[in-house]
Amino acid sequence: MSKRYQVTVNGTVYEVEVEELGEGSAPAPAAAAPAAPKPAAPKPGAGTPVSAPMQGTILKVAVTAGAAVKKGDLICLLEAMKMENEIFAPCDGTVTSVTVSAGQSVATGAVLATIA
Numbered sequence: 001m002s003k004r005y006q007v008t009v010n011g012t013v014y015e016v017e018v019e020e021l022g023e024g025s026a027p028a029p030a031a032a033a034p035a036a037p038k039p040a041a042p043k044p045g046a047g048t049p050v051s052a053p054m055q056g057t058i059l060k061v062a063v064t065a066g067a068a069v070k071k072g073d074l075i076c077l078l079e080a081m082k083m084e085n086e087i088f089a090p091c092d093g094t095v096t097s098v099t100v101s102a103g104q105s106v107a108t109g110a111v112l113a114t115i116a
Helices: none
Strands: 002-009 011-017 048-051 056-061 074-080 085-089 095-099 113-116
Touching: 085 113
Parallel strands: none
Antiparallel strands: 002 011, 048 113, 056 074, 074 085, 095 113
16 A cells, blocks of 8 residues: 655655555665656745745635736735734736745744735
8 A cells, every 4th residue: 555645855756655564574776776856846936035934824815826916916815823814916017936835834934825
């Protein structure tokens, strides 16, 4: 049985698949290891990052990658300390990446999206 996860390493999101091995099982030798993992989303940093002002849980993501936004447009809704906080676009531009999804917990300063 295998499970799929999204893992963020230094701001880059990767999709990984983990396979559970039975007791006494050994993994089969790999034919060839890939040169580098394939990112699941565009690398954040192409533009202005939109960061979480505090630790909390994402309730709603209002934009998608490729969407045009104006300064002050809603990017996402963040719940922290039983309060809903609206996170707005700091500038005009196009959303180059969205690095969070509804239900995800984020730390203070985590990049939620980037706008170029």
